[in-house]
Amino acid sequence: MTVNDDSFTNWMHREEIAESMIPIIGKLHREQDVTVLVHSRSLVNKSVVSILKTHRFARQIAGEELSVTETMPFLRALTTLDLGPSQIDIGMLAATYRADGRGLSVEEFTAEAVAGATGENKIERRDARDVVLYGFGRIGRLVARLLIEKAGSGNGLRLRAIVVRRGGEQDIVKRASLLRRDSIHGQFQGTITVDEANSTIIANGNEIKVIYAGDPSELDxxxxxxxDAILIDNTGRWRDREGLSQHLRPGIDKVVLTAPGKGDVPNIVHGVNHDTIKPDDRVLSCASCTTNAIVPPLKAMDDEYGVLRGHVETVHSFTNDQNLLDNYHKADRRGRSAPLNMVITETGAASAVAKxxxxxxxxxTGSSIRVPVPDVSIAILSLRxxxxxxxxxxLDHLRKVSLTSPLKRQIDFISAPDAVSSDFIGSRHAxxxxxxxxxxxxxSAILYLWYDNEFGYSCQVIRVVQHVSGVEYPTYPAPVA
Known part of the structure; x- marks a missing residue:
């Protein structure tokens, strides 16, 4: 047998193992609200090839490839346990087991590592929490995709309605089409049908009411x-407490803004300050995509080295508030054609760090340049x-932070020498x-930080919503502080 034959045989063997993982992962998710991860990347609803690629990605971070042959025994061990709702990282289980010198079996080690999610320690599955989207633009549709994807067992978060202004004939059909297909993020993973008579979009079995209104005061x-719903305002129309409090109508318990909040509205970056949210906080902001991109690495660097001062230069993809061709705009330069120019503009991310x-x-300090790409931006963070x-x-510090720290869902790490912006479309990290x-x-340190300013930010929004709704389940093994 040739070397090539050996490689192909090995690939087919790993394919077979990955294929056998899928029903186990699915059953754990549906029946027990357990999300299986590999180095903070979910394996739920993933294909055979996606599972293999997720395992291989560990090579870029840890320096050696993680094989499904290593993680499969831990996945099987999970099926023997009385697990409650949780997120379990089988990549971390394999890595920590490899370093453990006590001679425990895989089953014994796994039971010990996830003990907080089993038996009398496990938390109860919670009833679904209603979610309403106010607005249905770029962020709104991506948040909708994530909510539908995470509906899973039917517990957790449940998207009940979207609120928009009526746009004309076949409004609901056109909005469903925008949810179904996206020029940047691709096809919706599942099926979407429209019930025009009842003003409802049905996505993967989730009935989503489309409510037409011009103002929050019209709604009950x-x-x-x-x-008891959480309303996510992704219009950016109101940013202070007074304006956002208009959403606290009958049926709405909390309001989350997908833009920087003004005044005394808390600006929350999940992973950094989400634990400061008080149970009686009813109005919150998820800050901006750029704030979410720079604050976690800033914290990681400050914790280890101390930061005396810094400057962030954001090279940001163009957005819908710019013009396709030169036209009037209230801002000084944003009226110039977005796909034809680099446009110097302002960013509030630097000042938002303090919040x-x-x-x-x-x-x-901070400044920004809008450039002619439709998604993915880069923040150049210069630190003293x-x-x-x-x-x-x-690099060793940031690599470890991305793998094992409480910031591992916010900070990712890549060593590929030929990486470019489009490689990060769909990244779930901040x-x-x-x-x-x-x-x-x-x-002096200069960090180059890529971020999907649409999808990565939407994932951060979902994490905040999960936290305030009480359905942010613990992760095992616990991250290293």
Whole structure:
């Protein structure tokens, strides 16, 4: 047998194992609300090839490939346990087991590592929490996709309605079509039908009422059977407490804004300050996509080295608030053609850092350039550190943060030398550290942070909503602080 034959035989063997994983992962998710992860990446509803690629990605971070032959025993071990709702990272189980020298069996080690999610320790499955989307633009439709994807067992979050202004004939059909197909993010994973008579979009069995209204004051959500709901405002029309509080109508319990909040509205970056949310907070902001991209790496660097000052330069994809061709715009330069120009503009991300990370005392300045790409941006974060270090030390620190720390869902890490912006479309992380571009000289560090300003940000929004709704289930093994 040739080397090529050996490689192909090995591939087919791993395909077979990955295929056998799918029903186990699906059953755990549907019946027990258990989400199976590999290095913080979900394997729920993934294909055979996607499962294999997710395992292989560990090579870029940890330096060696993770095989399904290593993780499958841990997945089988999970099926023997009385598990409650949780997220279980079989990649981390395999890695920590490899480093454990006690001679435990896989079954014994797994039972010990996830003990907090089993037996008397497990949390009860919660009733579904209603969610309403106010607005149905770029972020709204991606948030809708994520809510539908995560409906899973029927517990957790349940998208009940979207609120929009009527756009004309066949309005609901056209909105369903925009949910079904997206030029950047591709096809919706599932089926979508429209019930025009009842003003309902049915997506993967989820009945989503389309409510037409021009103003929050017109609405009583209890008329549609909605109660105790979280409303996600993705219009950006109101950003202060007074404006957003208009949404606190019958049936709505909390309001989450997908834009920077003004005044005393808390700006929340999940992974950094979501634990500061109080049970009686009814109006919250998820800050901006750029704030979400830079705050987690800033925290990681400040915790390890101290940050004395910094500047962020954002090279940002164009957005719908710009013009296709030159036309009037209230901003100075945004009226110029977005697909034809680089456009210097402002960013509030630097000033927003203080709200999300008040313990960081360093002054952070910022500026931004809009460029002719439709999605994925990069933040160039230039830092003066509290002590001298090396490039190797910084990269090793950020690699470990992306793998094992409480920020591992926010910070990703890539060492591919040929990575470009389109490679990060669909990333679920708030930002991705580009190892090859990182520069360190003594107490000066420059980080290049990619981020999908649409999808990655939408994932952060969902994490905040899960947290405030009480359906953010614990992860095992627990991240290393």
């Amino acid at each position: 959500y209890t008329d549609h059977g909605i109660k 999300a990370l008040p313990e960081l005392k360093a002054p952070i 550190l509290g002590r001298e270090t090396t490039r190797e030390e910084v 930002s991705i550290v580009d190892a090859g571009a990182t520069k360190v000289d003594g107490d």
